[in-house]
Each structure stands twice: as structure tokens, then as C-alpha cells.
Amino acid sequence: MVKKRGKLEVIYDILKIIMLHKNSIKTTPLLRQSNLSSERFLQYLSELLEKGFIREIKDSSDGKLITLTDKGFKYLERYKTINSFINEFGL
Amino acid sequence: MPPGPIFFNHYTIWIEMIYALVVLVSCWLIYARTREMYELTSHNGIKYFRNTFLFFGITYAVRFFMHLFMTFRINPRLFEHIAFGIRDFSFFIMIYASCMATIYLTYSIFWKKLEKYEFSNVYIFHMAAIIIALISLLRNSPGVFLSFQSVLFLLLIIISFINYRKTRHKGSFSQLYLLYLLIFGLWIISNIIEFIIIFSTLIGLIIYGISVLLFIILLIKVLKKLKNKR
Numbered sequence: 001m002v003k004k005r006g007k008l009e010v011i012y013d014i015l016k017i018i019m020l021h022k023n024s025i026k027t028t029p030l031l032r033q034s035n036l037s038s039e040r041f042l043q044y045l046s047e048l049l050e051k052g053f054i055r056e057i058k059d060s061s062d063g064k065l066i067t068l069t070d071k072g073f074k075y076l077e078r079y080k081t082i083n084s085f086i087n088e089f090g091l
Numbered sequence: 092m093p094p095g096p097i098f099f100n101h102y103t104i105w106i107e108m109i110y111a112l113v114v115l116v117s118c119w120l121i122y123a124r125t126r127e128m129y130e131l132t133s134h135n136g137i138k139y140f141r142n143t144f145l146f147f148g149i150t151y152a153v154r155f156f157m158h159l160f161m162t163f164r165i166n167p168r169l170f171e172h173i174a175f176g177i178r179d180f181s182f183f184i185m186i187y188a189s190c191m192a193t194i195y196l197t198y199s200i201f202w203k204k205l206e207k208y209e210f211s212n213v214y215i216f217h218m219a220a221i222i223i224a225l226i227s228l229l230r231n232s233p234g235v236f237l238s239f240q241s242v243l244f245l246l247l248i249i250i251s252f253i254n255y256r257k258t259r260h261k262g263s264f265s266q267l268y269l270l271y272l273l274i275f276g277l278w279i280i281s282n283i284i285e286f287i288i289i290f291s292t293l294i295g296l297i298i299y300g301i302s303v304l305l306f307i308i309l310l311i312k313v314l315k316k317l318k319n320k321r
Contacts, residue, residue: 090200091136
């Protein structure tokens with residue numbers, strides 16, 4: 001049985017997908033690769049935008065691209081430490 | 092039962108001040124160094140963990156400044172009323188903050204089990220701590236406060252035992268519960284010694300020494316974990 005991902009892990013996965021696409025990805029492939037329902041994906045997307053982990057930019061064809069902010073990169077960099085801290089202290 | 096807390100034994104004032112200062116600095120470092128982690132995640136467990144040390148820090152800061160004030164007051168007669176006012180106010184803040192610290196310590200390890208019942212109103216904790224501090228102040232007795240903390244301590248023992256059985260294979264996890272239990276247990280003992288039994292320098296020294304050591308171990312654990320995998 002596949003273990004259900006926690007919120008922090010889902011955020012990490014979304015941010016990692018963006019990073020692996022040279023920090024620029026359209027919403028539809030991001031939704032597909034994040035393995036979330038459309039509803040949950042939009043909730044996460046709006047939370048990540050609100051918290052300043054990602055931002056939307058316009059591409060040449062007037063479409064939207066998602067990119068990481070410095071805070072988003074910091075989250076990716078610190079995720080393993082944070083996760084390990086939470087497990088270690090039983091939080 | 093002596094009238095009010097025995098804070099002002101001149102033989103122990105310097106020991107108390109050093110003890111409070113070391114614990115205060117340890118708590119502040121834990122709180123400050125986990126800030127970035129909380130800002131990135133807004134994780135409730137991290138919030139409760141940080142709040143534990145924020146409130147322990149407030150408790151020990153009040154202890155420290157109380158002793159500092161009582162040591163350096165110039166004219167005891169002139170400062171008598173102010174001193175009693177400060178003593179009462181500090182007594183209230185100390186009990187409130189220490190209740191909050193122990194509530195958060197206990198809550199930080201089982202909040203997930205209550206989250207599904209949507210029990211997330213921490214105002215209840217603040218209200219309980221304020222009521223306990225007020226009763227203790229009005230009755231000029233730490234009995235209610237110590238009873239409340241003893242119940243929490245029992246709860247922590249039960250939770251630790253249950254979690255230990257579930258995660259027996261993870262050595263560091265059970266060590267952490269032991270550390271929490273010792274910190275909490277010694278905190279209660281040090282209060283019993285200070286408020287109820289006439290202060291014995293030797294016992295006090297041993298209790299304070301072990302408490303300081305435990306806080307330092309916890310601080311090292313936190314700093315080490317934050318340094319890892321950076």
C-alpha cells in the first residue's frame with residue numbers, strides 16, 4: 001500500500017518538479033506530474049503563491065509559467081533537515 | 092507552609108541566577124534557531140515545540156530578573172512595597188508561563204491525535220494557565236499549580252510509554268521522551284523544594300545542575316539536527 005503523502009512532502013514534490021524543469025513549468029504539466037486531484041492541486045498552488053514559494057510569470061505566448069522564488073529554493077534546500085527534525089522530536 | 096515563595100535566600104541567590112541564566116540562554120537559542128524552519132513550513136508541531144521553549148524562557152527570565160532585583164535593591168525599606176508588588180506579579184507570570192511551557196511540551200507530542208477532532212483552540216490552554224496562576228496568587232500557595240503540573244506529568248508519562256511501545260526500534264526517539272520526562276520531572280521537584288520544603292543548598296545544587304545539563308543536551312540535539320543535511 002502506498003503511504004499517503006503529508007503536506008510538507010506534497011509541497012516538496014511540487015517545488016521539486018518546478019526546479020527539475022529548469023525553474024519554469026506550465027500549470028497543466030505541473031498538475032499532471034504532482035499526482036494530485038485538480039481541486040487539491042489548486043489549493044496547494046494558491047497556498048504556495050500566497051506564502052511566496054512560487055510566482056507566476058507570463059511566457060512569450062501569453063500563457064502562465066510557474067517559477068520558484070528564493071523562499072521556494074530555500075524550502076527545497078532545507079526540507080530534509082526539517083523532515084528529519086520533525087521525526088526526531090516526534091512532532 | 093511558608094508565606095509565599097522562598098525566593099530570597101541570600102545563600103542561593105547566585106546559584107539561582109546562574110541556573111536561570113543558562114536555561115534562559117538555552118531556551119532562547121532553541122527558539123531562535125528553529126524560527127526559519129517554522130517560517131518555511133508553518134508546521135503545528137514545530138510551533139508547539141518552539142512555544143515550549145519560549146514559555147520556559149519567559150519562566151526563567153522572570154526568575155533571573157527577580158533574583159537580580161532582590162540582590163541589587165539598595166534600601167530594602169524603601170523598596171518594600173515595590174518588592175512585594177514585583178514579587179506577586181513575577182509569581183503570577185512565572186506560574187502562567189511555566190504552565191504554558193509544560194502544556195506545550197505535552198501537547199507537542201500528541202497534537203496530531205487531537206487534530207482530527209479539530210481541537211486546535213490554544214486559547215483554552217492560556218485560559219487554564221491564567222486561572223491556575225490567579226488561584227495560586229490569591230491563595231498564596233503553589234498547591235493548585237503543582238497539582239496541575241503533576242497531572243500533566245502523569246499524562247506525559249502515559250503518552251511517552253505508549254509512543255515508546257510503538258517506536259521501540261527508534262532509539263533516539265525514546266531517548267528524547269526520557270529527556271522530556273527528566274526535564275519536566277526535575278522542574279516539578281525544583282518547585283516543590285523551592286515552594287514547600289525549606290531550600291537545601293545541596294539538593295538544590297544537584298537538581299539545578301542536572302536540569303542545566305538536560306537543557307544543554309536538548310540544545311545540542313537541536314543544533315546538531317539543524318546542522319545536519321544542510
